[in-house]
Amino acid sequence: MDKLLIQGGVPLSGDVAMSGAKNAALPILCACLLTNEPLRLKNLTQLNDIATMLRLIGQMGVTVTMEGNDSLILDAGGLNKPLAPYDMVKTMRASILVLGPLLARCGEARVSLPGGCAIGARPVDQHIKGLQAMGADIHVEQGYIQARATRLKGARIFTDMVTVTGTENLMMAATLAEGETIIENAAREPEVVDLANCLIAMGARISGAGGDRIVIQGVERLHGATHSIMPDRIETGTYLCAAAATGGEVRLTHTACDYLDAVIDKLREAGCEITCGPHEIWLKAPARLKAVSLRTEPYPAFPTDMQAQFMAINCVAEGTAIIRETIFENRFMHAVELIRLGANIRIDGSNAVVTGVPHLDGATVMATDLRASASLVIAGLVAQGETLIERIYHLDRGYERIEEKLSRLGASVRRVK
Ligand code: EPU
DSSP: OOOOEEOOOOOOOOEEOOOOOHHHHHHHHHHHGOSSSSSSSSSSSOHHHHHHHHHHHTTTOOEEEOOOOSSSEEEEOOOOEEOOHHHHHHGGGGGGGGGHHHHHHHHHHEEEEEOBBBBBBBOOOHHHHHHHHOOOOEEETTEEEEESSSOBBBBBBEOOSHHHHHHHHHHHHTSSSSSSSETTTTTHHHHHHHHOOOOOOOOOOOEEETTTTEEEEEOOOOEEEEEEEEEEHHHHHHHHHHHHHOOEEEESSSOOSTTOHHHHHHHHHHTTTEEEOOOOEEEEEEOOBBBOOOOOSSSTTGGGGGHHHHHHHHHHSSEEEEOOOOOOOTOOOHHHHHHTOOOOEEEEEEEEEEEOOSOOBBBBOOSSSSSHHHHHHHHHHSSBBBBEEEEEHHHTHHHHHHHHHHHHHTTTEEEEE
């Protein structure tokens, strides 16, 4: 298993380009299942999760044609097997995103129930409830969601909580349903809007994406389209944190401050200078950051996917911060690893109290999930001496060529086998 070896203490500096958003790409790859015409996607990042999703839809009969490194054409004209097997779903929960499109296009789907997850139980009851409201006959048998519907019918759906992939699944299903679907309490995440834009380019009739009430008028069929995936706001936020924590100065390109208000606000509060260009962000960090408290909430508030990275920067900031995680019940796994590097963190239920220390010391630590891994990388970049991060397959799920990008910014980071 690969590990990441970091020699800490170098302030990051220079320019680096951000990749396309993983969490926009995953649902958009599933959108190809809704049509028998080709869907061309650009700015697709090369990540393990993307490869898993391509394998998953590939075994359903979708043809994938690569066009260079970050562009491809998906053709679901030959879709013949509406099945998502356990082996694939267990490695990537986002596989559940095939459920809505398969049911809408094929009238049936058999999708393994995702199991538990390192950051929380993460049930999919809202996905099922919404599809049932649209007339689907759904039951769970031998660990699989078995779904059938001759044609889905428009419905008014109210989700119990804000769910990102739930909103995406239901929005995709509703594009081919008969009549109007209204999703109330919809997720407002930018990735939902990117998916809606792709679906609209495919002929879907969707309004309100980006708000908490999305209205979809079902159509008989969707057609092919070309869509460019939005920049990854969480990758961008992670590199901003890495630069901030190391006292660096960087320019991130192929990205923008749009969608990062809550994160940029906190970085400014921590003492960073940030300038936003149309397709770039420049950050200059102070010699020492100030501690910043935060509370994770659905968009547009502070994202749970940036909580771990901010915990890392608070570890070396001046003062004490309180971090409250409200989205997932078990998303503080990185804290114990950060403590191994010398951090002062106390966990109390869904609160973490982080008191900054003057410096961290390198050690061997273990990555437990994607964003936890990112926080360990940031901590390793600041720590004195050498940090070895084990189980970095988590990182490879969500950060494209991370060691290469960090090296471009002057960090001493090496992948070891
Ligand atoms: N929830 C339910 N029932 C459902 C759906 C969700 O109880 O049917 C709960 C979850 O357990 C959680 C909360 O609702 O407590 C919110 O979960 P949500 O459904 O929004 O999460 P998700 O759609 O599974 C996406 C991202 C996550 C990100 C969350 C929150 C993708 C592929 N994944 O997950 O990304 O943390 O939204 O913003 O879009 C990551 O990239 O590292 C990552 C985990």
